[in-house]
Amino acid sequence: xxxxxxxxxxxxxxxxxxxxxxxxxxxxxxxxxxxxxxxxxxxxxxxxxxxxxxxxxxxxxxxxxxxxxxxxxxxxxxxxxxxxxxxxxxxxxxxxxxxxxxxxxxxxxxxxxxxxxxxxxxxxxxxxxxxxxxxxxxxxxxxxxxxxxxxxxxxxxxxxxxxxxxxxxxxxxxxxxxxxxxxxxxxxxxxxxxxxxxxxxxxxxxxxxxxxxxxxxxxxxxxxxxxxxxxxxxxxxxxxxxxxxxxxxxxxxxxxxxxxxxxxxxxxxxxxxxxxxxxxxxxxxxxxxxxxxxxxxx
Amino acid sequence: xxxxxxxxxxxxxxxxxxxxxxxxxxxxxxxxxxxxxxxxxxxxxxxxxxxxxxxxxxxxxxxxxxxxxxxxxxxxxxxxxxxxxxxxxxxxxxxxxxxxxxxxxxxxxxxxxxxxxxxxxxxxxxx
Numbered sequence: 001x002x003x004x005x006x007x008x009x010x011x012x013x014x015x016x017x018x019x020x021x022x023x024x025x026x027x028x029x030x031x032x033x034x035x036x037x038x039x040x041x042x043x044x045x046x047x048x049x050x051x052x053x054x055x056x057x058x059x060x061x062x063x064x065x066x067x068x069x070x071x072x073x074x075x076x077x078x079x080x081x082x083x084x085x086x087x088x089x090x091x092x093x094x095x096x097x098x099x100x101x102x103x104x105x106x107x108x109x110x111x112x113x114x115x116x117x118x119x120x121x122x123x124x125x126x127x128x129x130x131x132x133x134x135x136x137x138x139x140x141x142x143x144x145x146x147x148x149x150x151x152x153x154x155x156x157x158x159x160x161x162x163x164x165x166x167x168x169x170x171x172x173x174x175x176x177x178x179x180x181x182x183x184x185x186x187x188x189x190x191x192x193x194x195x196x197x198x199x200x201x202x203x204x205x206x207x208x209x210x211x212x213x214x215x216x217x218x219x220x221x222x223x224x225x226x227x228x229x230x231x232x233x234x235x236x237x238x239x240x241x242x243x244x245x246x247x248x249x250x251x252x253x254x255x256x257x258x259x260x261x262x263x264x265x266x267x268x269x270x271x272x273x274x275x276x277x278x279x280x281x282x283x284x285x286x287x288x289x290x291x292x293x294x295x296x297x298x
Numbered sequence: 299x300x301x302x303x304x305x306x307x308x309x310x311x312x313x314x315x316x317x318x319x320x321x322x323x324x325x326x327x328x329x330x331x332x333x334x335x336x337x338x339x340x341x342x343x344x345x346x347x348x349x350x351x352x353x354x355x356x357x358x359x360x361x362x363x364x365x366x367x368x369x370x371x372x373x374x375x376x377x378x379x380x381x382x383x384x385x386x387x388x389x390x391x392x393x394x395x396x397x398x399x400x401x402x403x404x405x406x407x408x409x410x411x412x413x414x415x416x417x418x419x420x421x422x423x424x425x
Contacts (some may be wrong), residue, residue, distance in 0.1 A: 071374070122322075181348040182345055185344050185348055185351060186341065186351065188350065189351025191339070206309055206314070206348050207306075207347075210349065210353075211351055226313070227316075227353070227356075230313045288310060288311050291311075
């Protein structure tokens with residue numbers, strides 16, 4: 001039998017895919033079966049509360065840690081046995097870059113650049129200047145925000161087909177964050193770069209992501225287009241005396257102190273909200289992603 | 299037209315592509331954008347607002363399908379020539395419909411009769 005047949009069909013078409021990923025640390029489950037497939041050219045924002053396993057998921061998908069169960073593929077290759085060719089098409093920026101801290105900014109970029117066939121040296125010069133980073137400074141002496149910016153420059157300069165960023169905005173100020181989002185958005189649109197980034201700043205995600213996935217209690221709760229998510233889900237509020245009319249199907253259900261109910265509901269296939277929303281006193285609230293996330297992650 | 303004429307609120311419940319189409323409708327209905335006027339490129343809008351270019355394309359595509367915009371070969375998007383610069387009263391009224399419904403809902407929640415609300419509105423409108 002041909003060895004290639006061992007892999008699922010959609011694997012080779014997707015830049016990054018995972019199926020049934022399970023992992024735990026010291027007995028507590030972090031991932032309890034995650035399936036995720038990135039569409040080429042998409043920008044996927046991965047949201048989740050702190051400590052929900054976003055970094056673990058990312059590292060397992062890239063083959064940087066071996067999961068207890070499940071598999072991950074990058075450009076159709078098993079993540080744990082990537083070829084150098086596949087590696088040169090990926091750029092990954094960890095949450096706290098620490099590698100090669102004894103080099104200067106320029107030395108590190110020159111060194112790393114040798115491994116990438118499409119290294120964009122002019123981009124580095126202009127971006128270091130624009131982001132006000134002196135090339136002769138030691139990486140170890142940079143602030144966390146500067147260190148993160150250097151690593152982002154390194155990632156962009158390799159002109160990757162797949163760009164994976166773990167909390168890229170964590171140490172950046174609002175101006176630097178906006179610059180990063182602009183760079184991300186234009187890269188995805190023009191070079192067709194596929195992007196996966198994790199964040200807990202939902203408004204960043206709403207600007208540039210084309211898709212959003214919520215990681216909650218070890219599972220992906222939702223994986224959907226950003227626009228579709230906003231149009232398809234809403235909060236239904238029912239006063240206390242009407243809670244018996246609540247639809248049985250809802251993404252989350254919260255009873256408020258006065259006995260009223262807040263539910264996250266979904267449009268049916270005709271685009272209608274559940275019947276209960278039309279009753280007098282009931283209310284449908286359109287939600288931004290942040291509110292939606294808070295409602296279902298609470 | 300300049301990309302800065304658009305306001306984008308990423309965290310609003312309304313998707314960004316709808317926000318763009320809605321603003322184009324208003325700008326065209328009010329005559330602030332006139333027939334033949336060129337729109338900023340997808341890249342300019344995406345770069346200025348740091349939003350995904352696919353979102354801008356989607357908005358332009360929808361506005362084109364609605365007849366608000368037309369694609370000029372080699373020049374990009376422009377305000378459609380066939381459209382009267384200033385729309386009829388009923389068309390402009392239709393653009394206000396969702397806000398009017400919102401206002402009516404608030405007034406009902408406050409159990410206000412129609413008359414004082416209308417009086418106040420008339421005053422605001424400068425009647």
